[in-house]
Amino acid sequence: MHIHDVELTSRLWLGTARYPSPAVLIEAIRAAECDMVTVSLRRECGQQRAGQDFWSLIRSLGVRVLPNTAGCHSVKEAVTTAHMAREVFDTPWIKLEVLGEGELLQPDVFGLVEAARLLIADGFQVFPYTTTDLGVAERLVDAGCRILMPWGAPIGSGRGLNDVFALRALRAYFPELTLVVDAGIGLPSQAAAAMELGFDAVLLNTAVALAGNPSHMAGAFAQAVRAGHAAQLAGCMPPRDLAEPSTPTLGKAWLA
Amino acid sequence: MQLLVNGVVRALVGTSVTDAVEELGYRDACVATAVNGCFVAISERHAHLLVEGDVLEVVAPMQGG
Numbered sequence: 264m265h266i267h268d269v270e271l272t273s274r275l276w277l278g279t280a281r282y283p284s285p286a287v288l289i290e291a292i293r294a295a296e297c298d299m300v301t302v303s304l305r306r307e308c309g310q311q312r313a314g315q316d317f318w319s320l321i322r323s324l325g326v327r328v329l330p331n332t333a334g335c336h337s338v339k340e341a342v343t344t345a346h347m348a349r350e351v352f353d354t355p356w357i358k359l360e361v362l363g364e365g366e367l368l369q370p371d372v373f374g375l376v377e378a379a380r381l382l383i384a385d386g387f388q389v390f391p392y393t394t395t396d397l398g399v400a401e402r403l404v405d406a407g408c409r410i411l412m413p414w415g416a417p418i419g420s421g422r423g424l425n426d427v428f429a430l431r432a433l434r435a436y437f438p439e440l441t442l443v444v445d446a447g448i449g450l451p452s453q454a455a456a457a458m459e460l461g462f463d464a465v466l467l468n469t470a471v472a473l474a475g476n477p478s479h480m481a482g483a484f485a486q487a488v489r490a491g492h493a494a495q496l497a498g499c500m501p502p503r504d505l506a507e508p509s510t511p512t513l514g515k516a517w518l519a
Numbered sequence: 520m521q522l523l524v525n526g527v528v529r530a531l532v533g534t535s536v537t538d539a540v541e542e543l544g545y546r547d548a549c550v551a552t553a554v555n556g557c558f559v560a561i562s563e564r565h566a567h568l569l570v571e572g573d574v575l576e577v578v579a580p581m582q583g584g
Contacts, residue, residue: 308525
Protein backbone atom coordinates (compact mmCIF):
# COMPACT_ATOMS: atom_id res chain seq x y z
CA MET A 264 0.00 0.00 0.00
CA HIS A 265 1.11 3.57 -0.64
CA ILE A 266 1.12 6.10 2.19
CA HIS A 267 2.16 9.57 1.11
CA ASP A 268 4.02 8.01 -1.83
CA VAL A 269 5.82 5.52 0.41
CA GLU A 270 5.32 1.82 -0.25
CA LEU A 271 4.43 -0.20 2.85
CA THR A 272 4.06 -3.94 2.70
CA SER A 273 2.23 -4.43 6.01
CA ARG A 274 -1.35 -3.39 6.72
CA LEU A 275 -0.76 -4.01 10.41
CA TRP A 276 0.92 -1.11 12.17
CA LEU A 277 2.11 -1.54 15.74
CA GLY A 278 2.68 0.75 18.66
CA THR A 279 5.90 0.25 20.61
CA ALA A 280 4.68 0.96 24.15
CA ARG A 281 3.84 -1.24 27.13
CA TYR A 282 5.90 -4.28 26.10
CA PRO A 283 7.46 -6.29 28.94
CA SER A 284 10.95 -5.75 27.52
CA PRO A 285 12.74 -4.45 24.41
CA ALA A 286 13.44 -8.03 23.38
CA VAL A 287 9.73 -8.86 23.42
CA LEU A 288 9.00 -5.72 21.40
CA ILE A 289 11.49 -6.82 18.74
CA GLU A 290 9.99 -10.31 18.59
CA ALA A 291 6.49 -8.89 18.20
CA ILE A 292 7.44 -6.51 15.38
CA ARG A 293 9.15 -9.34 13.54
CA ALA A 294 6.26 -11.75 14.10
CA ALA A 295 3.82 -9.14 12.78
CA GLU A 296 6.01 -8.60 9.70
CA CYS A 297 5.30 -4.98 10.39
CA ASP A 298 7.20 -2.28 8.55
CA MET A 299 5.84 0.76 10.37
CA VAL A 300 5.67 1.41 14.11
CA THR A 301 4.56 4.36 16.17
CA VAL A 302 6.93 6.15 18.50
CA SER A 303 6.73 9.12 20.81
CA LEU A 304 8.76 11.75 22.64
CA ARG A 305 9.22 12.08 26.35
CA ARG A 306 11.58 13.94 28.66
CA GLU A 307 15.11 12.57 28.63
CA CYS A 308 16.06 11.98 32.25
CA GLY A 309 19.50 12.29 33.78
CA GLN A 310 22.28 10.18 32.40
CA GLN A 311 20.15 7.07 31.86
CA ARG A 312 19.55 8.02 28.24
CA ALA A 313 16.75 5.50 27.89
CA GLY A 314 15.51 7.37 24.86
CA GLN A 315 18.79 6.96 23.02
CA ASP A 316 18.82 3.20 23.62
CA PHE A 317 15.23 2.90 22.44
CA TRP A 318 15.94 4.87 19.29
CA SER A 319 18.98 2.72 18.49
CA LEU A 320 16.83 -0.37 18.88
CA ILE A 321 14.12 0.91 16.53
CA ARG A 322 16.63 2.01 13.92
CA SER A 323 18.26 -1.41 14.02
CA LEU A 324 14.96 -2.96 12.93
CA GLY A 325 14.86 -0.98 9.69
CA VAL A 326 11.18 -0.10 10.05
CA ARG A 327 9.59 3.21 9.21
CA VAL A 328 8.43 5.27 12.20
CA LEU A 329 5.27 7.29 12.74
CA PRO A 330 5.82 9.71 15.63
CA ASN A 331 2.77 10.65 17.66
CA THR A 332 1.65 13.61 19.73
CA ALA A 333 0.19 11.36 22.42
CA GLY A 334 -0.90 13.08 25.58
CA CYS A 335 -1.34 16.50 24.00
CA HIS A 336 -4.54 18.25 25.03
CA SER A 337 -4.10 21.54 23.18
CA VAL A 338 -3.30 22.66 19.66
CA LYS A 339 -0.16 24.42 20.88
CA GLU A 340 1.15 21.33 22.66
CA ALA A 341 0.45 19.11 19.66
CA VAL A 342 2.02 21.47 17.14
CA THR A 343 5.14 21.99 19.25
CA THR A 344 5.46 18.25 19.83
CA ALA A 345 5.10 17.62 16.10
CA HIS A 346 7.93 20.00 15.35
CA MET A 347 10.16 18.33 17.92
CA ALA A 348 9.26 14.91 16.49
CA ARG A 349 10.07 15.99 12.94
CA GLU A 350 13.53 17.03 14.04
CA VAL A 351 14.26 13.98 16.18
CA PHE A 352 12.84 11.33 13.87
CA ASP A 353 13.65 13.10 10.61
CA THR A 354 10.23 12.51 9.08
CA PRO A 355 7.35 14.78 8.03
CA TRP A 356 4.89 12.11 9.21
CA ILE A 357 2.99 12.78 12.40
CA LYS A 358 0.22 10.83 14.06
CA LEU A 359 -1.73 13.79 15.31
CA GLU A 360 -3.51 13.37 18.61
CA VAL A 361 -5.27 16.29 20.25
CA LEU A 362 -7.12 14.79 23.15
CA GLY A 363 -10.22 16.15 24.76
CA GLU A 364 -12.05 14.27 27.45
CA GLY A 365 -9.60 12.47 29.73
CA GLU A 366 -11.39 9.27 30.71
CA LEU A 367 -12.11 8.10 27.16
CA LEU A 368 -9.16 9.87 25.52
CA GLN A 369 -11.62 11.03 22.90
CA PRO A 370 -10.12 13.29 20.24
CA ASP A 371 -10.82 17.02 20.58
CA VAL A 372 -11.94 17.22 16.98
CA PHE A 373 -12.01 21.02 16.86
CA GLY A 374 -8.42 21.23 18.06
CA LEU A 375 -7.49 18.35 15.78
CA VAL A 376 -8.70 20.15 12.65
CA GLU A 377 -6.95 23.36 13.67
CA ALA A 378 -3.67 21.60 14.44
CA ALA A 379 -3.86 19.60 11.20
CA ARG A 380 -4.30 22.78 9.20
CA LEU A 381 -1.31 24.44 10.88
CA LEU A 382 0.96 21.43 10.48
CA ILE A 383 0.06 20.71 6.84
CA ALA A 384 0.75 24.35 6.00
CA ASP A 385 4.16 23.78 7.54
CA GLY A 386 4.96 20.75 5.38
CA PHE A 387 3.84 17.92 7.65
CA GLN A 388 2.02 14.83 6.43
CA VAL A 389 -0.65 14.38 9.05
CA PHE A 390 -2.18 11.10 10.20
CA PRO A 391 -5.06 12.37 12.37
CA TYR A 392 -6.41 10.20 15.19
CA THR A 393 -10.07 11.10 14.93
CA THR A 394 -13.61 9.95 15.63
CA THR A 395 -15.93 8.39 13.06
CA ASP A 396 -17.79 11.68 12.55
CA LEU A 397 -18.25 12.39 8.83
CA GLY A 398 -18.34 16.15 9.26
CA VAL A 399 -15.03 16.14 11.09
CA ALA A 400 -13.58 13.83 8.45
CA GLU A 401 -14.58 16.31 5.75
CA ARG A 402 -12.90 19.16 7.63
CA LEU A 403 -9.72 17.11 8.00
CA VAL A 404 -9.69 16.31 4.29
CA ASP A 405 -10.33 19.98 3.52
CA ALA A 406 -7.35 20.80 5.73
CA GLY A 407 -5.19 18.59 3.50
CA CYS A 408 -5.18 15.22 5.26
CA ARG A 409 -4.71 12.37 2.79
CA ILE A 410 -5.27 9.71 5.43
CA LEU A 411 -7.73 9.44 8.32
CA MET A 412 -7.40 7.26 11.38
CA PRO A 413 -10.78 6.91 13.12
CA TRP A 414 -10.95 5.11 16.42
CA GLY A 415 -12.55 1.71 16.71
CA ALA A 416 -13.01 2.25 20.44
CA PRO A 417 -11.21 4.21 23.18
CA ILE A 418 -7.43 3.78 23.31
CA GLY A 419 -6.39 0.65 25.18
CA SER A 420 -9.99 -0.49 25.76
CA GLY A 421 -9.89 -3.57 23.52
CA ARG A 422 -13.58 -3.12 22.76
CA GLY A 423 -13.15 -3.49 19.02
CA LEU A 424 -15.34 -1.66 16.53
CA ASN A 425 -17.86 0.26 18.64
CA ASP A 426 -19.71 1.82 15.71
CA VAL A 427 -19.60 -0.41 12.65
CA PHE A 428 -22.30 1.63 10.92
CA ALA A 429 -20.25 4.83 11.20
CA LEU A 430 -17.07 3.11 10.05
CA ARG A 431 -18.89 1.63 7.05
CA ALA A 432 -20.34 5.05 6.23
CA LEU A 433 -16.91 6.64 6.43
CA ARG A 434 -15.52 4.03 4.04
CA ALA A 435 -18.40 4.57 1.61
CA TYR A 436 -18.14 8.36 1.78
CA PHE A 437 -14.39 8.40 1.10
CA PRO A 438 -13.84 5.45 -1.26
CA GLU A 439 -10.42 6.65 -2.42
CA LEU A 440 -9.02 7.95 0.85
CA THR A 441 -6.62 5.87 2.96
CA LEU A 442 -8.50 4.90 6.13
CA VAL A 443 -6.90 3.19 9.11
CA VAL A 444 -8.69 2.01 12.24
CA ASP A 445 -6.59 3.31 15.10
CA ALA A 446 -7.25 2.38 18.73
CA GLY A 447 -9.59 0.04 20.54
CA ILE A 448 -8.74 -3.16 18.69
CA GLY A 449 -8.43 -6.00 21.21
CA LEU A 450 -8.73 -9.18 19.18
CA PRO A 451 -7.52 -10.43 15.80
CA SER A 452 -11.15 -11.01 14.79
CA GLN A 453 -11.83 -7.30 15.34
CA ALA A 454 -8.88 -6.39 13.14
CA ALA A 455 -10.18 -8.76 10.47
CA ALA A 456 -13.60 -7.12 10.73
CA ALA A 457 -12.07 -3.69 10.16
CA MET A 458 -10.31 -4.95 7.06
CA GLU A 459 -13.48 -6.67 5.81
CA LEU A 460 -15.18 -3.25 6.02
CA GLY A 461 -12.60 -2.06 3.52
CA PHE A 462 -10.21 -0.22 5.78
CA ASP A 463 -6.67 -0.04 4.47
CA ALA A 464 -4.84 -0.93 7.68
CA VAL A 465 -5.17 -1.18 11.43
CA LEU A 466 -2.99 0.37 14.08
CA LEU A 467 -2.87 -1.22 17.51
CA ASN A 468 -0.61 -1.54 20.50
CA THR A 469 -2.02 -2.80 23.78
CA ALA A 470 -3.64 -5.96 22.41
CA VAL A 471 -0.22 -7.23 21.39
CA ALA A 472 1.97 -5.65 24.06
CA LEU A 473 -0.10 -6.96 26.98
CA ALA A 474 -0.90 -10.37 25.49
CA GLY A 475 0.28 -13.43 27.37
CA ASN A 476 2.62 -14.08 24.46
CA PRO A 477 3.06 -10.85 22.49
CA SER A 478 4.93 -12.31 19.53
CA HIS A 479 2.34 -15.05 19.04
CA MET A 480 -0.44 -12.48 19.29
CA ALA A 481 1.36 -10.26 16.77
CA GLY A 482 1.45 -13.22 14.39
CA ALA A 483 -2.24 -13.86 14.96
CA PHE A 484 -3.06 -10.23 14.18
CA ALA A 485 -0.94 -10.36 11.03
CA GLN A 486 -2.89 -13.37 9.78
CA ALA A 487 -6.22 -11.74 10.68
CA VAL A 488 -5.36 -8.52 8.86
CA ARG A 489 -4.29 -10.45 5.76
CA ALA A 490 -7.46 -12.57 5.89
CA GLY A 491 -9.74 -9.58 6.32
CA HIS A 492 -8.09 -7.71 3.46
CA ALA A 493 -8.25 -10.76 1.19
CA ALA A 494 -11.93 -11.21 2.03
CA GLN A 495 -12.68 -7.59 1.23
CA LEU A 496 -10.93 -7.90 -2.13
CA ALA A 497 -12.81 -11.12 -2.84
CA GLY A 498 -16.16 -9.39 -2.26
CA CYS A 499 -18.04 -10.06 0.96
CA MET A 500 -21.68 -11.14 0.65
CA PRO A 501 -24.25 -8.65 1.96
CA PRO A 502 -26.04 -9.74 5.14
CA ARG A 503 -29.75 -10.67 4.97
CA ASP A 504 -32.43 -10.63 7.63
CA LEU A 505 -34.06 -13.86 6.45
CA ALA A 506 -32.72 -17.27 5.59
CA GLU A 507 -32.10 -18.25 2.00
CA PRO A 508 -31.51 -21.94 1.28
CA SER A 509 -28.15 -22.70 -0.23
CA THR A 510 -29.25 -26.11 -1.53
CA PRO A 511 -31.57 -25.75 -4.56
CA THR A 512 -35.23 -26.32 -3.71
CA LEU A 513 -36.05 -27.11 -7.35
CA GLY A 514 -36.13 -30.85 -7.87
CA LYS A 515 -36.46 -31.81 -4.23
CA ALA A 516 -38.27 -35.14 -3.88
CA TRP A 517 -41.81 -35.06 -2.47
CA LEU A 518 -41.46 -37.24 0.62
CA ALA A 519 -43.91 -35.71 3.08
CA MET B 520 21.12 31.11 36.14
CA GLN B 521 18.25 28.99 37.39
CA LEU B 522 16.01 27.24 34.87
CA LEU B 523 13.22 24.73 35.11
CA VAL B 524 14.61 21.79 33.09
CA ASN B 525 12.18 18.98 32.44
CA GLY B 526 10.26 19.98 35.54
CA VAL B 527 13.29 20.23 37.84
CA VAL B 528 15.01 23.44 38.95
CA ARG B 529 18.58 23.44 37.66
CA ALA B 530 21.39 25.99 37.96
CA LEU B 531 23.21 26.28 34.63
CA VAL B 532 26.20 28.41 33.64
CA GLY B 533 25.68 28.67 29.90
CA THR B 534 23.57 31.30 28.24
CA SER B 535 22.22 29.62 25.11
CA VAL B 536 20.12 26.51 24.51
CA THR B 537 23.20 24.91 22.95
CA ASP B 538 25.12 25.59 26.17
CA ALA B 539 22.33 24.13 28.27
CA VAL B 540 22.08 20.97 26.20
CA GLU B 541 25.83 20.46 26.52
CA GLU B 542 25.83 21.14 30.26
CA LEU B 543 23.06 18.61 30.71
CA GLY B 544 25.18 15.99 28.95
CA TYR B 545 23.10 15.69 25.79
CA ARG B 546 25.51 17.17 23.25
CA ASP B 547 25.70 13.97 21.20
CA ALA B 548 22.22 12.73 22.08
CA CYS B 549 19.21 12.70 19.80
CA VAL B 550 17.03 15.25 21.58
CA ALA B 551 14.68 18.10 20.73
CA THR B 552 14.23 21.25 22.75
CA ALA B 553 11.53 23.73 23.61
CA VAL B 554 11.75 26.90 25.68
CA ASN B 555 8.65 28.23 27.40
CA GLY B 556 6.51 25.93 25.28
CA CYS B 557 8.01 26.97 21.94
CA PHE B 558 10.10 24.64 19.77
CA VAL B 559 13.75 25.60 19.41
CA ALA B 560 15.30 23.84 16.42
CA ILE B 561 18.89 22.63 16.46
CA SER B 562 19.79 25.39 14.03
CA GLU B 563 18.37 28.00 16.42
CA ARG B 564 19.78 26.69 19.70
CA HIS B 565 22.99 28.70 19.60
CA ALA B 566 21.24 31.99 19.00
CA HIS B 567 18.42 31.35 21.46
CA LEU B 568 19.55 32.92 24.72
CA LEU B 569 18.07 31.77 27.99
CA VAL B 570 17.00 34.02 30.82
CA GLU B 571 16.45 33.39 34.50
CA GLY B 572 13.35 31.29 35.11
CA ASP B 573 12.99 29.95 31.58
CA VAL B 574 11.29 26.58 31.21
CA LEU B 575 13.44 24.25 29.12
CA GLU B 576 12.12 20.93 27.87
CA VAL B 577 14.52 18.33 26.46
CA VAL B 578 12.80 15.33 24.91
CA ALA B 579 14.06 12.12 23.34
CA PRO B 580 12.58 9.17 21.43
CA MET B 581 10.34 6.99 23.56
CA GLN B 582 7.92 4.12 23.17
CA GLY B 583 4.54 5.21 21.82
CA GLY B 584 1.22 3.82 20.71
